[in-house]
Amino acid sequence: MMAMIRSSGILLGAHMSIVGGVSSAVRRAVSIGCTTFQMFVKNNNRWKGSPLTDQEVATYKELISKAMPGPVVVHDTYLINLAAIDASVLKKSVQTFRDELERCERLGVTFYNFHPGSHRGQGEREGIKRIAESLNLLHEQTPGYVVKSVLEATAGQGTAIGYRFEHLREIIDLVEQSSRMAVCIDTCHLFAAGYDISTERGYEKTFRDFEDIVGLERLAAFHLNDSKRELGSRVDRHDHIGKGKIGKKGFALLMNDPRFTAIPKILETPKGPDMKEDVENMRILKRMVRKNEQSAFAPSRLWRNGEQ
């Protein structure tokens, strides 16, 4: 397995459709050369999904062990809001989150990535508290789970929480089983939230702040998306790599940053069923990597295949 990672050099992939089942997502990812990928574990617009069959789980696991060197990231259902004020929405959110955590654990998924939540007028402070309370309940209900709960940094659209590193820090500080917590940085969200990673200076400052406030050891994954909207717009519109307001420079800095060699990098850019856009975006990113940076590879402390 590790030899495969070294030969491919970069942990790079994209979000894959689960039409045909979670095992089909692995096949799609492998077919375009992903060494890591993201998927949903059920229909992402519904509260409930049909259960995974033992057969599907077995097929998925076999494909992963044969052909997927890097970690798998699962993205949560869009309906979930762990900060919901409405009691029935909060209840459904927690139930669906738990169901998805269970699916992840059964499949051996490393990272469950979720949007922290939207406060819907109650204020950020209340929202942050509510998110942490929900996570404490969920972790209590799923003792000993290996899958990490991964907070995704947001663009801050509407009343979304998580557009400042401080929000992520505050949530983690309020979570009792904090060793289960990790963070995903989405480059489009980061830029839209006002962190200017398009210049060398802004890039260095952003990650210095991240290191000081959250800590690099919490970083589980990157979502690599360019941004259609300008710096600080707080509007979340993904664009193809190099085609948006971040531009190639920011991505080149990230692709060559030795701190992030072991961090999976996953595209969530617009695409059609033949995935040719993913192929092109991955080619652009791979070409940015300076050859001498590609070799040395060690899995991060947050994931080690075979040691889960």
Ligand code: ZN
């Ligand atoms: Zn997301």
Ligand code: MN
């Ligand atoms: Mn994302």
Ligand code: MN
């Ligand atoms: Mn987004």
